[in-house]
Amino acid sequence: xxxxxxxxxxxxxxxxxxxxxxxxxxxxxxxxxxxxxxxxxxxxxxxxxxxxxxxxxxxxxxxxxxxxxxxxxxxxxxxxxxxxxxxxxxxxxxxxxxxxxxxxxxxxxxxxxxxxxxxxxxxxxxxxxxxxxxxxxxxxxxxxxxxxxxxxxxxxxxxxxxxxxxxxxxxxxxxxxxxxxxxxxxxxxxxxxxxxxxxxxxxxxxxxxxxxxxxxxxxxxxxxxxxxxxxxxxxxxxxxxxxxxxxxxxxxxxxxxxxxxxxxxxxxxxxxxxxxxxxxxx
Amino acid sequence: xxxxxxxxxxxxxxxxxxxxxxxxxxxxxxxxxxxxxxxxxxxxxxxxxxxxxxxxxxxxxxxxxxxxxxxxxxxxxxxxxxxxxxxxxxxxxxxxxxxxxxxxxxxxxxxxxxxxxxxxxxxxxxxxxxxxxxxxxxxxxxxxxxxxxxxxxxxxxxxxxxxxxxxxxxxxxxxxxxxxxxxxxxxxxxxxxxxxxxxxxxxxxxxxxxxxxxxxxxxxxxxxxxxxxxxxxxxxxxxxxxxxxxxxxxxxxxxxxxxxxxxxxxxxxxxxxxxxxxxxxx
Numbered sequence: 001x002x003x004x005x006x007x008x009x010x011x012x013x014x015x016x017x018x019x020x021x022x023x024x025x026x027x028x029x030x031x032x033x034x035x036x037x038x039x040x041x042x043x044x045x046x047x048x049x050x051x052x053x054x055x056x057x058x059x060x061x062x063x064x065x066x067x068x069x070x071x072x073x074x075x076x077x078x079x080x081x082x083x084x085x086x087x088x089x090x091x092x093x094x095x096x097x098x099x100x101x102x103x104x105x106x107x108x109x110x111x112x113x114x115x116x117x118x119x120x121x122x123x124x125x126x127x128x129x130x131x132x133x134x135x136x137x138x139x140x141x142x143x144x145x146x147x148x149x150x151x152x153x154x155x156x157x158x159x160x161x162x163x164x165x166x167x168x169x170x171x172x173x174x175x176x177x178x179x180x181x182x183x184x185x186x187x188x189x190x191x192x193x194x195x196x197x198x199x200x201x202x203x204x205x206x207x208x209x210x211x212x213x214x215x216x217x218x219x220x221x222x223x224x225x226x227x228x229x230x231x232x233x234x235x236x237x238x239x240x241x242x243x244x245x246x247x248x249x250x251x252x253x254x255x256x257x258x259x260x261x262x263x264x265x266x267x268x269x270x271x272x273x274x275x276x277x278x279x280x281x282x
Numbered sequence: 283x284x285x286x287x288x289x290x291x292x293x294x295x296x297x298x299x300x301x302x303x304x305x306x307x308x309x310x311x312x313x314x315x316x317x318x319x320x321x322x323x324x325x326x327x328x329x330x331x332x333x334x335x336x337x338x339x340x341x342x343x344x345x346x347x348x349x350x351x352x353x354x355x356x357x358x359x360x361x362x363x364x365x366x367x368x369x370x371x372x373x374x375x376x377x378x379x380x381x382x383x384x385x386x387x388x389x390x391x392x393x394x395x396x397x398x399x400x401x402x403x404x405x406x407x408x409x410x411x412x413x414x415x416x417x418x419x420x421x422x423x424x425x426x427x428x429x430x431x432x433x434x435x436x437x438x439x440x441x442x443x444x445x446x447x448x449x450x451x452x453x454x455x456x457x458x459x460x461x462x463x464x465x466x467x468x469x470x471x472x473x474x475x476x477x478x479x480x481x482x483x484x485x486x487x488x489x490x491x492x493x494x495x496x497x498x499x500x501x502x503x504x505x506x507x508x509x510x511x512x513x514x515x516x517x518x519x520x521x522x523x524x525x526x527x528x529x530x531x532x533x534x535x536x537x538x539x540x541x542x543x544x545x546x547x548x549x550x551x552x553x554x555x556x557x558x559x560x561x562x563x564x
Binding site: 183191 | 364365446453481485
């Protein structure tokens with residue numbers, strides 16, 4: 001596995017959003033400038049500021065030969081991707097050869113799929129690393145990261161949210177829930193965090209969810225047994241904006257197990273909107 | 283408790299939707315014409331075909347005196363209500379007297395609230411009965427109610443859905459989930475069944491959820507430990523329509539523990555849309 005001050009060649013397979021770029025910059029700042037593999041139709045064009053290649057999801061063969069040519073040892077998989085159906089992918093020869101393993105990987109939840117993909121990478125002699133290993137300063141700390149801290153009611157809601165996420169773990173569903181005053185308001189599954197928070201906002205606007213004033217907490221944590229190299233939950237400024245629209249009291253994340261993208265912007269957004277953003281002891 | 287052929291006066295407190303009317307007609311057909319209490323702003327005007335009174339949610343005192351005047355012994359609470367905040371209700375004297383118990387009831391999930399309300403009724407000497415006790419033919423049977431039956435994949439998804447609902451029970455969240463090919467697509471909480479199924483439809487339309495053809499099952503069951511007199515889950519023709527829009531394979535409900543409103547219409551809608559609707563062994 002990777003060691004402190006490791007300078008083995010690093011690649012990041014980039015899905016969507018700004019987070020892959022942020023991790024790439026953090027890795028470069030730490031002395032490990034990565035090679036970026038942009039997934040067509042997902043990755044941000046900003047990857048082109050780095051040494052990079054664009055590939056389609058199905059080009060597994062070309063991916064492995066590219067990484068091998070560059071002597072890459074460690075690979076991180078960062079960023080969002082809409083989960084495809086295996087049958088929809090145009091596979092190159094390297095993918096077709098691995099079709100049995102790929103088909104098995106696609107039979108289950110997202111954690112199962114990512115674990116299957118990681119195993120395929122490892123069979124190539126690649127070491128799959130997590131964002132938290134190449135950019136540890138992105139990990140959520142314990143305690144508030146802005147000016148506000150959770151109230152006692154919010155603390156109780158956070159505990160309930162954490163317990164709920166743990167209870168959901170065997171089902172490999174989502175990583176986020178919204179709890180308000182001891183009541184489960186929303187549970188995230190395929191729709192994702194943004195859509196879930198938008199739904200809570202809509203429920204409040206439609207007065208179908210009646211709470212006095214800002215109330216409730218969005219809790220995000222990895223599923224128990226989740227491979228943190230592959231799909232570490234993350235929040236960013238847009239999470240704070242969505243939580244503010246939903247009129248929540250704050251956002252709570254499992255300390256050391258959730259990434260905070262653009263931390264300074266998150267803290268500023270939280271303070272401006274009157275929310276807390278805090279890491280809790282998992 | 284009520285006995286077979288019971289002719290003690292019966293009242294139904296009616297929330298929204300057609301289901302209270304359906305239960306009232308079924309009870310009348312069985313020889314127990316009920317007195318209907320329509321909740322203002324929720325109950326269907328069709329309650330006026332029966333002996334009835336309209337009341338606001340907060341008029342607990344007037345409710346109990348009305349039932350007492352009519353010699354009502356058994357009360358059923360049927361139909362949907364947007365959960366209010368206690369502080370938003372205009373309470374009459376009978377409610378104000380009972381404020382401590384009401385306040386306690388409002389501290390938790392929906393099951394807790396309904397249990398608290400039922401306890402308040404019981405303290406008045408009223409017997410709270412479930413729709414399944416006054417109209418047993420509304421209960422979901424074991425097996426399909428239309429032409430189609432679940433495929434083996436659907437059966438596996440149903441088992442997973444049932445297990446997930448059971449795991450969620452201690453959190454008093456929702457009663458419905460959507461599972462597709464071993465993957466949790468959606469979990470119902472405060473938004474309700476219709477909104478959850480609409481979300482699944484939107485995910486598929488936006489191709490954010492990519493499944494080949496009709497796939498997935500909507501599973502509905504009571505939470506473990508749920509008081510079935512109070513909030514028995516129910517489905518109706520609109521459930522089938524929403525499941526069809528979400529391009530699911532079918533709807534599965536816990537046999538004997540979920541009510542099917544307008545069963546003939548449900549079966550016709552299922553057959554017309556190509557879905558199965560089936561009760562499974564809980």
